């Protein structure tokens with residue numbers, strides 16, 4: 564596990580974009596394509612803006628496939644849609660080889676099954692999909708993607724995508740499952756703001772049950788795990804105070 568600390572959210576986003584570009588180049592060089600799962604949330608958003616602004620001509624976007632790690636159950640033009648955010652900030656500004664969105668506007672079980680089938684078609688039917696990069700945000704309650712504390716998706720081992728009821732938000736979200744994230748070649752958390760400090764400390768240094776802080780479940784089996792954190796989110800982490 565690597566943890567990098569940045570003075571500002573902008574510096575964090577610049578580093579995340581640099582790493583995104585390097586991983587894209589590596590994956591395209593080795594496998595002729597780059598498969599990335601995008602996250603929602605405000606911190607990933609800044610990274611997408613940096614990518615659109617500074618990397619439009621520096622990545623072979625035609626070989627990049629943009630998937631989504633999670634989605635809200637809304638239509639793609641809704642203000643809460645992760646697809647809409649990624650489209651507005653990045654995907655409308657570069658010509659990617661493929662955009663694979665979760666259909667949050669459809670009945671949730673069917674939408675999850677359809678996305679799992681889309682992953683099978685892309686990655687093949689044997690074994691768990693291996694994304695080149697999964698981007699992850701962190702919620703103040705310790706959730707990542709739409710893996711919220713104490714929700715049923717945390718127990719799922721035999722599905723790649725599920726509809727996850729989130730009682731405290733009175734909604735259901737579509738999300739990749741833990742086994743898919745842990746099969747990635749790289750998983751990177753992007754975490755900014757003092758509101759995240761408590762959760763971050765519990766995840767990296769605390770002994771709480773991972774079901775209470777689901778980001779603790781993220782440990783790629785053979786891929787890289789990276790935390791990119793701004794100074795405000797570092798808070799009282801002992802090793803980085």
Ligand code: 6PG
Pocket residue numbers: 602603604605606607632633634635645699700701702703706707708709
């Ligand atoms: C979502 C995300 C989610 C998000 C975190 C952090 O759809 O909401 O995928 O996991 O990344 O909630 O969001 P912020 O960066 O906005 O705090």
